[in-house]
Amino acid sequence: MSYTRPGFRHPESQKNRLGLTRKAYEGSISTLCAGCGHDSIVSAIITTVFEMSIEPHRIVKLSGIGCSSKTPAYFLNRAHGFNSVHGRMPSVATGANMANRDLIYLGVSGDGDTASIGMGQFAHVVRRNLNMIYICMNNGCYGLTKGQDSATADKGSQTRKGDPVALESIDLCEMAIQLGAGFVARGFSGDKKQLVPMLKAAIAHKGLAFVDVISPCVTFNNAPTSTKSYSWVREHMEVTNTFDFIPLRQEITTEYDHGTTIPVILHDGSIINLCKREDKEVITSRKEAINALEQAKGNRQILTGILYVNPASNDFHDINNTVKTPLNELGEADLCPGNTALQAFNESLR
Amino acid sequence: MNKIKRTNDFVVRFANVNGSGSASANNLFAKVVYRLGVPVSPKNVFPSNIQGLPTWYEVRVNDHGYIGRRGGADFIVAVNGQTLREDYQMVEPGGYFLYDSTRPLPDSFVRDDITVIDIPLTQLCNDAFSDNRLRQLMKNIIYIGSLAYLLDIGLEPMVDSVQRQFAKKPKLADPNVKAIEIGYHYARDHHPDSCALSIRPSERVGRQILIDGNSAAALGALYAGATVAGWYPITPSTSVIEAFERYASRYRREPETGNKKYAVVQAEDELAAIGIAIGGGWNGARSFTATSGPGISLMAEFLGLAYFAEIPVVLIDVQRSGPSTGMPTRTQQSDLLACAYASHGDTRNVLLLPADPTECFTMTADAFDLADRLQTPVIVMSDLDLGMNDHLCDPLEWQDERRYDRGKVLRGVDLDRLKKWGRYLDIDRDGICYRTLPGAHPEKGAYVTRGTSHNEYAAYTEESAAYERGMKRLLNKWETARCLVPLPERTIRDEQGRIGVIYYGSSTPATCEAIDQLEASGVRLNSMRIKAFPFRKEVFDFIDRHESVFIVEQNRDAQMRILLAGECQVAPGKLVPVINFNGLPITARMITNQIHTTLLACGQACLADRSPSPEKRS
Numbered sequence: 001m002s003y004t005r006p007g008f009r010h011p012e013s014q015k016n017r018l019g020l021t022r023k024a025y026e027g028s029i030s031t032l033c034a035g036c037g038h039d040s041i042v043s044a045i046i047t048t049v050f051e052m053s054i055e056p057h058r059i060v061k062l063s064g065i066g067c068s069s070k071t072p073a074y075f076l077n078r079a080h081g082f083n084s085v086h087g088r089m090p091s092v093a094t095g096a097n098m099a100n101r102d103l104i105y106l107g108v109s110g111d112g113d114t115a116s117i118g119m120g121q122f123a124h125v126v127r128r129n130l131n132m133i134y135i136c137m138n139n140g141c142y143g144l145t146k147g148q149d150s151a152t153a154d155k156g157s158q159t160r161k162g163d164p165v166a167l168e169s170i171d172l173c174e175m176a177i178q179l180g181a182g183f184v185a186r187g188f189s190g191d192k193k194q195l196v197p198m199l200k201a202a203i204a205h206k207g208l209a210f211v212d213v214i215s216p217c218v219t220f221n222n223a224p225t226s227t228k229s230y231s232w233v234r235e236h237m238e239v240t241n242t243f244d245f246i247p248l249r250q251e252i253t254t255e256y257d258h259g260t261t262i263p264v265i266l267h268d269g270s271i272i273n274l275c276k277r278e279d280k281e282v283i284t285s286r287k288e289a290i291n292a293l294e295q296a297k298g299n300r301q302i303l304t305g306i307l308y309v310n311p312a313s314n315d316f317h318d319i320n321n322t323v324k325t326p327l328n329e330l331g332e333a334d335l336c337p338g339n340t341a342l343q344a345f346n347e348s349l350r
Numbered sequence: 351m352n353k354i355k356r357t358n359d360f361v362v363r364f365a366n367v368n369g370s371g372s373a374s375a376n377n378l379f380a381k382v383v384y385r386l387g388v389p390v391s392p393k394n395v396f397p398s399n400i401q402g403l404p405t406w407y408e409v410r411v412n413d414h415g416y417i418g419r420r421g422g423a424d425f426i427v428a429v430n431g432q433t434l435r436e437d438y439q440m441v442e443p444g445g446y447f448l449y450d451s452t453r454p455l456p457d458s459f460v461r462d463d464i465t466v467i468d469i470p471l472t473q474l475c476n477d478a479f480s481d482n483r484l485r486q487l488m489k490n491i492i493y494i495g496s497l498a499y500l501l502d503i504g505l506e507p508m509v510d511s512v513q514r515q516f517a518k519k520p521k522l523a524d525p526n527v528k529a530i531e532i533g534y535h536y537a538r539d540h541h542p543d544s545c546a547l548s549i550r551p552s553e554r555v556g557r558q559i560l561i562d563g564n565s566a567a568a569l570g571a572l573y574a575g576a577t578v579a580g581w582y583p584i585t586p587s588t589s590v591i592e593a594f595e596r597y598a599s600r601y602r603r604e605p606e607t608g609n610k611k612y613a614v615v616q617a618e619d620e621l622a623a624i625g626i627a628i629g630g631g632w633n634g635a636r637s638f639t640a641t642s643g644p645g646i647s648l649m650a651e652f653l654g655l656a657y658f659a660e661i662p663v664v665l666i667d668v669q670r671s672g673p674s675t676g677m678p679t680r681t682q683q684s685d686l687l688a689c690a691y692a693s694h695g696d697t698r699n700v701l702l703l704p705a706d707p708t709e710c711f712t713m714t715a716d717a718f719d720l721a722d723r724l725q726t727p728v729i730v731m732s733d734l735d736l737g738m739n740d741h742l743c744d745p746l747e748w749q750d751e752r753r754y755d756r757g758k759v760l761r762g763v764d765l766d767r768l769k770k771w772g773r774y775l776d777i778d779r780d781g782i783c784y785r786t787l788p789g790a791h792p793e794k795g796a797y798v799t800r801g802t803s804h805n806e807y808a809a810y811t812e813e814s815a816a817y818e819r820g821m822k823r824l825l826n827k828w829e830t831a832r833c834l835v836p837l838p839e840r841t842i843r844d845e846q847g848r849i850g851v852i853y854y855g856s857s858t859p860a861t862c863e864a865i866d867q868l869e870a871s872g873v874r875l876n877s878m879r880i881k882a883f884p885f886r887k888e889v890f891d892f893i894d895r896h897e898s899v900f901i902v903e904q905n906r907d908a909q910m911r912i913l914l915a916g917e918c919q920v921a922p923g924k925l926v927p928v929i930n931f932n933g934l935p936i937t938a939r940m941i942t943n944q945i946h947t948t949l950l951a952c953g954q955a956c957l958a959d960r961s962p963s964p965e966k967r968s
Contacts, residue, residue, distance in 0.1 A: 057796060060633075060788045073798055073810070080788035081798035082632060084625070085651050091580065091622035095629025095637060096788070098578045098613040103789050121625070124618040323609040327577040328634035328787065332754060334611055335575035337601040339748040345569070346745040349559045350385070 017053035025050045027074040032067055035251045037189030037215030038137045042074045044192050045106070045135075048199040049076070059104045060096055064089040064118060066144055068110035068137035068215075087118025090125035093132050094316075100326040101317050104203065105132035112142045115151035115170045122172075126179040129207040131315035133199070136172055136210070137189070139217040147220025173307055174293050176210040177286050182313030183209035184289065185306040188274055189216070190253040190264070194304060201306060207313035214274075214302060216252060216266045261301055277305030284309055351463055354424050354444040355546035358388050358413035362497070363423035365430045365437045366490070369401030372429075375490035376407035379497060380740065382511045383411055384560050386503070387552040391417035391859075393739045393935060398585070398678040404433045413554050417742050418860030421937035425501075425547060427493050429471065435459070446545055448493060448500075467541050469496055474532050479525065488529040495533025500541065502548035505534050559745050563736040564640075566707035567666050568593035569746060570714025571638055572601065575754050576664070578637040579614045580626025582645065585678045586734040587668035590640035620648035624665070628656050631663040632799060634759070634787040636718050638664035643672045643685045646692060653727050654693025655801040657824075660774075660783070662721035662728075662757070665689075666714060669733040671933045680933025681734035683855055684905035689729045690883055690913060696821065700728045700831050701883040705858035706743040710736065713836070713881075722757040724831050725785060733904070735935040736856040758784040765794040773797045773808040774820060781827025828884055835882035838889055841865075844874040850896035851877040851928075851945075852889075854903070854910060857936050861902045864941035873949065875900070883913065890918050899925050900945055906931040 013021040025046045030039050049059065056078035063069035065086035072081045084092045093107050114122045114136045125134070140153040152172065153165045176184045183205040187195040195213065202209035254274070256262045261275040275296050283289045289308035296303035323330075354360065362379070366372035373394065380392035391410040397403035410420050425446040428437040434449065441447050443463040449455060451468030459466075475489045498508040508530050516523035568590050571579070581591040595614045602611040613630075617623040623639045630637030641649065646667055656663050669685045671677035692699055700720060702713040710732055717728040758778075765771065765786065771794060774783050786795035797808035805816040843865075853861040858879060865875055878892045893899055893914065901911040908927035915922040928944045930936040 055792060057792045058789055078793060078796050080786075080796050081800075082629070083798055083800040083802070084628075085655055085801060088621055088625045088652065091617065091625025092629035092632070094615060094617075094622075095578055095580060095626035095631070095635075096633040097629075098615065098626070099630040099633035099635030099637070100787075100789065120618050121622055124622065128615075317613075320613055321607075321609050322613055323604050323607070323611050327611065327613060327630075330575070330577060330611055332575065332752075335577065335602065336573055336748070339750050341601065342569070342573070342746050342748050346559050349561055 016050055018055060020050070020053075020056070022046065022050050024056055024078060025076055027072070027077050030071070030074045032070065033143075033219050035218040036067070037139065037213075037218075037252065038068055038071050039074070040189040040192065040251055040253070041135065041137055041195070041213050041215060042071050044189075044195040044199060046075050047192070047196050048203065051196070052200055052203060054104065054203070058102075059106055060093075061106045061108065062089050062093045062096070063108040064110070064113040066110040066113045066142070067139075067217075068108055069113060071108055071137070072106075087113050087116070088121055089113070090118065090121040090130070090134070094125060094128065094130055097130055097132060097316070098322075099328040101131070101322065101324075102326050105130070107132055107134045109134065109136050111136060111138040111140060111150040111152040111172070115172060119151075119170075123175070123179055126176055126181045126208055126210065128316045129180065129182060129313060129319070131207055131317065132209070133202045134208060134210045135199075136212045137215045138172070138212050139215050140169075141217050141220045143217050143220055147217070171293065171297075172212050173210070174290055176212075177289050177308050181210045181308070182207040182310035183306070184212075184308040185210070186212045186214070186302070186304045188214045188254065188264070188302075188304055190251065191255060191274070191276075191304070192253070193255050194276060198306060205309070205313070207310075207315045214272070214304075258305070273299075273301045275299075275301040275303050277303060277307070283307065284311065351465070352444050353465060353546045354442065354446075356424070357548045357550055358411055358552060360411055360424040360547050361420055361422060362409045362411070362425045362427065363437075363440070364407040364409075364427045365433050366405050366407065367401075367430050367432070368397055368399055368403050368405040370490070371487040372405070372490045373407065375487075375494050376409070377740075378491075378508075378511060378515065379494050380409050381560070382498075382503060382507050383409070383549060384555060384742070385511060386507060386549060387555045388413060388549055389415045389417060389552075389554050389742055390560070391419070391742065393419055393735065395934060396679050404430050411549060413552055415554060415742075416859065416863040416938065418858075418863050419935040419937045421939045425545070427497070429489065429493065446500075446547070448496065450489070465544055467496075467500065467537075467544055469493065469533070469536055469540070474536060475529070478528065478532055484525055488525060491526050491529035492533035492536075495530035496537035497533075498530065499534045499537040500545040500547075502550075505531065508534070555742065557745055558742050560740045560742055561707045562589070562738055562740050563704065563707045563710040563732050564589040564668065564738060565593045566710040566746065567640070567714045567730065567732060567737070568597060570711040571664070571666075571718070572597045573711075573748055574636060574715040574718035576636040576638050576718060577612045578627065578630030578635045579612070580617050580623040580630070580637070580639050581614070582617050582620045582623045582641070584620070584642045584645050586670055586681075586738045587640040587642045587645070587666065589738065590666050590668065620645035621652065624649040624652040624663070627663045627665075628652055628661050631656075631721070632661045636662075636664075636722070636754075638666065638718070640666040640668065642668050642670050642678075643688070644675065646685055646688055650688075650693045653699060654695060654697050656727045657693065657697045657699065658695075658801055659799045660725040660785070661799070662718075662725050664714070664717045664721050665727060665729040667729050667731055668737040669731065671931075677933045679734065681856070681935055682904050682931060682933065683731070683733055683857065684907075684909065684931070686731065686903075686905070686909040686913060689731060692729075698828055698884070700724065700726060700835065702728065702730045702836070703854045703881050703883075704730065704732060704736065705855055705879065705881075706736070707741050708743040708746060709881075711746045716836070719755040720831075720834060723755050723782070723834065724827060725757060725782060726827070726831075731855060733856050758782055760784050760786050760790070760795060762791045765791040768794065771795060772806040774804065774806045774823070776806075776823050776826070779826075780830045781823050781825070782830060832884040832886060835884060835886065837886055838881055838892070839879040840888065840892060841877045843869065843876055847874060847876045848897040849875055850892060850899040851875045852880060852892070852899055852901050852910070852914070853877070854880045857902050857904055860936045860938045861941055863938035864945070867938060867942045868945060871946075873945070875945075880910070883917075885914070885917055889914070893918055893920055893924070897924070900928045900948075901925050902928040902936070902941055904930050904936050
């Protein structure tokens with residue numbers, strides 16, 4: 001596993017409209033497990049902003065706590081980042097966005113971060129329609145604490161200990177649509193061909209754009225019956241005191257056409273059926289979007305693509321009627337009413 | 351019977367039902383006294399309920415300018431049947447009891463040491479007004495009219511005040527004036543010589559204003575240039591943000607578009623409220639939130655992040671009675687320790703301790719400078735008494751030449767000149783590092799802010815040495831903060847004196863009065879008002895020079911005493927608690943009695959060796 005990145009770049013590396021190469025959009029070396037889907041999403045983010053020729057420093061990257069929330073360190077070294085507390089990224093993003101409306105806010109969260117401890121903040125940042133891209137790297141488990149189920153783990157799927165998940169899962173896309181998000185999409189970490197244009201659309205959207213990306217955990221989505229499972233490997237290892245052994249895995253990738261469904265085999269041998277929405281089909285009805293999601297679920301499929309768009313979305317600054325100048329650029333002359341006004345105020349109390 | 355005979359020195363207490371519209375009537379009374387130039391101190395004692403439960407409004411009139419709560423009541427206006435007996439018993443001997451005689455007092459109400467003034471308020475109101483709502487509201491105005499006669503105020507100042515209050519709504523002024531006159535004339539005709547309390551116009555108020563601490567704090571935030579407020583409603587801090595929004599709406603709109611130069615975000619909870627404030631502060635806006643004890647508990651995790659990641663943010667904590675939900679509408683100073691060390695791990699937060707609304711204004715404004723300069727949370731420690739009651743205080747002033755101290759922020763041009771920059775490099779050796787803002791430079795100055803351990807270049811690290819360096823630097827910054835926070839106020843009455851008194855915040859007026867009372871009885875105490883945490887060196891010196899120091903505060907566990915003992919490395923027995931934690935503002939009587947009792951019980955010489963338990967002292 002690499003822990004340093006070679007400085008060499010091909011002199012004829014492709015440049016974007018700003019004259020920047022991909023290198024300007026990269027971050028530190030990932031410390032996630034080899035083959036983690038989150039790294040694929042990071043790569044998709046880098047490709048997206050590179051191809052859109054966004055100035056890297058005009059992006060603010062924010063996250064909570066968890067494997068996914070570590071990823072902002074792995075892209076956009078020239079952008080400021082904020083790794084906040086568990087589940088509370090949306091409030092920090094709100095304050096930051098209020099302070100400077102001119103930057104692009106990219107929030108990265110996980111399913112534990114979003115669907116459990118941060119559920120309240122997720123719901124309310126959607127309600128506020130904050131102008132941001134909210135990516136949930138969704139693997140159905142808590143990686144950093146070694147694989148407990150998260151609230152998005154599908155009911156009936158096998159847990160780390162082999163028990164089927166007993167509780168209903170939370171579908172974050174359905175929730176986001178119900179809560180009033182103006183842009184809701186679902187992607188798969190291994191399908192970069194779909195993910196990159198999806199992220200481009202999310203960045204272009206005004207208001208909150210929610211992108212749920214299914215991103216299998218290479219280490220903890222394993223059933224004990226699987227010979228590739230963590231427990232199986234540990235039991236069959238000769239050096240048993242190496243507690244933190246993480247088996248190297250290949251990243252799962254896939255590519256398939258819009259309007260088709262394919263089965264994807266995960267690291268533990270289980271299968272998910274990805275159903276890709278037609279790319280020309282844009283749903284602007286919340287009811288129809290939810291129906292489509294429910295119908296796919298009924299067919300044991302995961303519907304991917306842009307699920308719902310409200311083109312007339314107003315962001316939180318519009319709703320608040322904030323001045324165009326970023327609030328953090330206003331000075332005394334704009335902000336302080338002065339002593340004369342204060343003396344008049346004193347008089348009004350007499 | 352010896353009636354209490356006093357001019358400009360007594361306490362009137364109104365007993366009402368919450369939600370009956372009495373607050374504005376009672377406030378009218380206080381305002382009239384203020385406008386006559388007589389120092390006045392109104393305090394609302396209200397239940398945590400919207401409607402139906404007992405509520406009291408206590409007005410202290412005092413020409414000496416003592417505006418702390420005195421305790422006791424010389425004149426009680428009793429219009430709440432639920433508390434009639436309690437109110438009757440509470441009148442000081444020689445005092446006065448005004449009640450609604452539409453229903454006569456029960457025969458069991460027998461006191462021959464007070465004057466009972468019967469006025470059929472309901473009957474008078476029903477005779478004069480046909481509208482049901484007016485009948486409810488004007489009953490309160492009628493007793494204010496009666497007071498205008500009984501306390502010798504006269505009709506004119508009352509009517510004048512009503513007309514000023516309703517200048518823009520003359521239709522509402524008419525019934526109010528009518529009710530004032532009804533009350534005044536009834537008292538004049540039926541109780542011509544019953545009351546020996548009186549109010550005479552005075553010059554004592556001077557230029558002072560009457561304002562509540564929450565409004566003043568809101569103005570402080572406005573004048574300091576706060577643009578982002580994240581908040582969640584909680585008594586008694588709610589009116590801070592509501593007032594901020596009101597003032598901002600008045601003073602901070604773009605003339606051409608009406609657009610706002612501020613953003614007030616009502617969050618989903620306190621966790622989000624502080625998160626919003628921190629996000630705004632991190633991104634270069636002056637940001638704040640206001641809350642109370644339960645909110646502080648919820649904000650603790652984020653406060654630790656702001657401390658460790660070094661993000662400027664201002665909190666206004668309007669304290670109430672805890673723990674837990676406690677008494678939401680009663681006052682205390684019991685969040686001191688929770689705020690000083692809020693969050694897990696080794697965390698220390700800068701606290702400012704205002705004593706009146708003027709200081710709520712100045713200290714809130716200063717808090718933004720301090721937070722920016724120190725890159726850390728600064729908490730303004732107000733409380734319900736200070737925040738929600740009107741206080742007589744100096745007019746608010748702003749120096750127009752004052753410039754916001756935004757601290758060590760590197761702009762794009764600064765970064766251009768720099769070869770190497772580290773977010774947590776202590777270049778100036780004062781513990782405060784240089785920060786950059788998002789979007790400032792295309793290539794330089796970006797970093798990841800995090801609550802995990804980081805080195806001088808903001809890179810994640812679990813290297814012990816780097817963590818220790820960072821934590822020690824934060825202590826160095828704490829020492830810098832010690833030199834920047836407001837100095838304490840010291841009064842030496844006896845150069846050779848061995849006993850001192852320390853107090854802070856809203857305990858100030860009652861403590862000052864108690865010190866005067868003690869001096870009048872031959873006990874001269876040196877005193878110090880603490881205005882901030884970390885404690886300035888002067889606080890250590892004051893404690894050092896005295897053998898024993900009384901610490902006056904409003905909580906059960908003597909939290910300031912604990913803080914002083916720990917921070918100043920003082921033997922706890924040297925610090926003697928003087929406390930009140932009943933939820934009502936501390937009174938001069940309580941302080942005087944506790945100090946007197948201790949002095950008598952121990953003798954001054956042995957004070958240094960003893961620290962009586964709070965139970966014995968309350």
